[in-house]
Each structure stands twice: as C-alpha cells, then as structure tokens.
Amino acid sequence: MVSATFKIALDGPSGSGKSTLAKNLAKHYGFVYIDTGALYRTIGLFVSERGIASDDAAAIVAVLPEIHIEMKLENGGGVVYLGGKKIGEEIRTPLCSKYASDVSKIPEVRAFLLETQRSIARENNVIMDGRDIGTVILPDAQVKLFIIASPEARAKRRYAELCEKGIETTYEAVLSDMKWRDANDSGREIAPAIPAEDAIHFDNSGLSIEETAEKAIEIIDKVYKR
Numbered sequence: 001m002v003s004a005t006f007k008i009a010l011d012g013p014s015g016s017g018k019s020t021l022a023k024n025l026a027k028h029y030g031f032v033y034i035d036t037g038a039l040y041r042t043i044g045l046f047v048s049e050r051g052i053a054s055d056d057a058a059a060i061v062a063v064l065p066e067i068h069i070e071m072k073l074e075n076g077g078g079v080v081y082l083g084g085k086k087i088g089e090e091i092r093t094p095l096c097s098k099y100a101s102d103v104s105k106i107p108e109v110r111a112f113l114l115e116t117q118r119s120i121a122r123e124n125n126v127i128m129d130g131r132d133i134g135t136v137i138l139p140d141a142q143v144k145l146f147i148i149a150s151p152e153a154r155a156k157r158r159y160a161e162l163c164e165k166g167i168e169t170t171y172e173a174v175l176s177d178m179k180w181r182d183a184n185d186s187g188r189e190i191a192p193a194i195p196a197e198d199a200i201h202f203d204n205s206g207l208s209i210e211e212t213a214e215k216a217i218e219i220i221d222k223v224y225k226r
C-alpha cells in the first residue's frame, strides 16, 4: 500500500540531540514534530503524583484507565494534554526521566500509547522522535534515522540543557543517569531502543547542531521529493 503521508522516524538514546534535530527538520520540511518521549514522561508524571513506585507494574496498569492523555497539534508540533491540562516542562525533571524509562517497559503502557502516536502520522507528514518509531510505531516510515553519540557527549549536552532550565544537578549525576537509562531502555524485552534493520545509523558525536541538521537533510532529500 502506498502511504499518503511522509514519515521520518528518528530513534536513538537519551541526550542524543534527537529532539533538537527533529525540531529543525520539522521546520525545514514543514512537517509536524512529535516527541513521543513526552507521552511516556506524562504517564510517569501521573504515576509519580499518585505515589506509585516506578517499578510497580501492576499498580501502574491498574491506573491506566484513569489516564486521559491526548496529543494535540499546535504550531506545527504535538502538545501533550493530561486530563485536559496542557503539559509543559514539569515532565523534564530527572524523576520524570526515571519514571518514564520504567513505565515504558510495561507492555500495557506501550499499547496504551500506540494509537495516539500512529493516528497523527496517518493524517500528517511527520517527524517523530523516540526509541521504537522505526521498529514498531511507524515501520513503514520512508526515512529511518538512528542517532548515536557517546554517553559522555550526550551527558554534556543534557547537563547544559538542565542547567539552562534551572534544574539543579551535576555532570556526574547526569552521566550516571544516562548510562542507567541506556541499559534500561535498550535491555528491555518489549520494543527495545534498537535500530530498525533499514535504519540509517547516524553518529553526531562531533557535529554541531547545524552540521547535524545539514547531514540529515542530505540523507532525507535523497528520498523526499517535494
């Protein structure tokens, strides 16, 4: 079947610069940008506010029917709403990162978020960033990029981002968090963060934000004809 929309899947580990690249590409091509990690983070936020432990899968699955989560399109990007309330920076804390990584291991949580992600891509040209976009969510994406960068390079970036947002932490804490999340996200049984067979591996360790975007555009332009 020929897809009516053009889909770019952007996967890779945390702090790999996926979201910055995805935003730049969305702007360049006029595509909708979808940050799928925000959905897992929002589930993490809900669960943590309920006082449920991040590894209590049974309790997390039990509260899923109470979670009303939506992804609405605003200014060319997906914005998450929880119970009708717009979600912002509150999901970017280290606690939410840990909760997101843990809840994302639960098959029921992944199934719960599947249609929200796919339905947007049916109606819009999208660039979607996450961990399993090329393998599970959009296996028919016309371009699949899997970003890689050393844990140190990623921790440096993430630390700078958190400092900018006024979130107190240290580089060492960010690096150790990142290594923990890498193992947790890629070692899980369901939808592990691994490249799709047809994904293009893209190492941006030594590249600036602009160079990363230029290189990605070169790859995408070979497939995307305006």
Ligand code: DC
Pocket: 014, 015, 036, 037, 038, 040, 041, 097, 100, 101, 104, 105, 129, 130, 131, 132, 133, 181, 185
């Ligand atoms: O991209 P992020 O760091 O905001 O994602 C937070 C967590 O959510 C990440 O540790 C793993 C999980 N996640 C996932 O399992 N699948 C996705 N498509 C996106 C995120």
